Amino acid sequence: MQEADYFQENFPCSRFVVNYRSDEDGQAKSAVNAGWEGDYEEIVGRLKHENDFLHNFTEALGTERAQLIDMKEWITDISILDNVVRWLGFQDCHFKSILHENQENYGGDDSTDPGVGARCRYRYQV
Numbered sequence: 001m002q003e004a005d006y007f008q009e010n011f012p013c014s015r016f017v018v019n020y021r022s023d024e025d026g027q028a029k030s031a032v033n034a035g036w037e038g039d040y041e042e043i044v045g046r047l048k049h050e051n052d053f054l055h056n057f058t059e060a061l062g063t064e065r066a067q068l069i070d071m072k073e074w075i076t077d078i079s080i081l082d083n084v085v086r087w088l089g090f091q092d093c094h095f096k097s098i099l100h101e102n103q104e105n106y107g108g109d110d111s112t113d114p115g116v117g118a119r120c121r122y123r124y125q126v
Helices: 002-010 024-033 040-061 080-087
Strands: 016-020 066-070
Touching: 002 040, 016 040, 024 040, 040 066, 066 080
Parallel strands: 016 066
Antiparallel strands: none
16 A cells, blocks of 8 residues: 555654544434535545545554554443553553544634643653
8 A cells, every 4th residue: 555655665663553434324414514525425425435545544553553543442442542542552551531523613622631640651751
């Protein structure tokens, strides 16, 4: 895959967290409400195509370089984010909540503290 090759060549020491939303129906309804161009069916088709691309991209990079996470899953299972943070090289980090930054069309929540814990740190610090 050409895109994965580009990232591997130009960002050789990087890791990538690839987030997607498997609930294309819910995302398409949200997109229609937000005024995206196209009708519902067209948007669902584009989203399916984009999700296929993200799956293929992540697979081409491999599990040492990329992690694919599904927003439909991690918004109800915060341990998925804890695992991603651990995979990135942090330790003793455990989210107590997830911040919501598109409340009612792009507004933020009042809370700005995901509460990862006072001991949360990057394990390779010198």
